[in-house]
Amino acid sequence: MLRAWFARRNLGTQSTYHRVPVEHRYLSSPAAPSEGPLDEEHREARTWLARFNVNTIPKNTCEVTFSRSSGPGGQNVNKVNSKATLRIHTKDFFHMIPKILHPEIEGSRYYAANSKSLVIQGDTSRNRNANIQECYKKLHTTIVAAGRATVRGETSPAQVEKVKNLYVNFS
Template identity: 30%
Template sequence: MSPHTIPDDELHVTYILASGPGGQNVNKVATAAQLRFDARNSPTLPQRIKQKLVEIAGSRMTGDGVIVLTARRFRSQIRNREDAVARLHDMIAQASTVQAYRVPTRPSRGQRKRRMENKQHRSRIKQGRSSRYTD
């Protein structure tokens, strides 16, 4: 099992009436998928990813650590379920990326010298534009 694969028994999907435009279909058919994933108690995810998911999920996570995603873009339950699962996988993939360690570096002597020469050159150009030399 890859690190981003969540077993289906950890995902709880319910179908609700979607809001917005769609006419009779929206009023009669429960096509919007609401996915719930208990991230805090998931045995699949490592602790580091769980902590990062709390930041990424934001208001989509309840106080109990359950991520709630509602998908209502499509007219069918199956496509909305797939959309919600894909969004969850994207969140987990984002949480599992490790920030690259940046080694702080300093400019070399040559870079500092070129920067100062460029500043002096620009300064001379701008001094040449001033009106103090004109009568």
């Protein structure tokens, strides 16, 4: 009974799977190891990320607003505007960071597509300054995570030589 149900269920979405014999799988040769403009972008991004820290974020491009926080905290929650919201427009900020990181940052959970800006909130503390610092740390973490996801690590000379030898042996 289950077989008949699965057979009816998959009638419209059948796909064929062809197994390629092992001797026919590797017909094309790998590309020759070369250094192109993309490698230069990765190198520049690596050096920029090495120098980037929370203190190098330009504070004059960020807009910080305060609002009332939610959650536990007693009467302090309803009386004090301690929740910090940091907004930084990409047009003001993207010219400072490597272009290779832009798509990953735009895919971040903090990116607001309508306003084309990063919106980060901090409300873990009752102190405004601590919440502002939390926002800047989240911004730093987001940019560094984008760098780790996008920028390739530097290849050691030994690995480059090994790949060249494999390429020579393969051709």
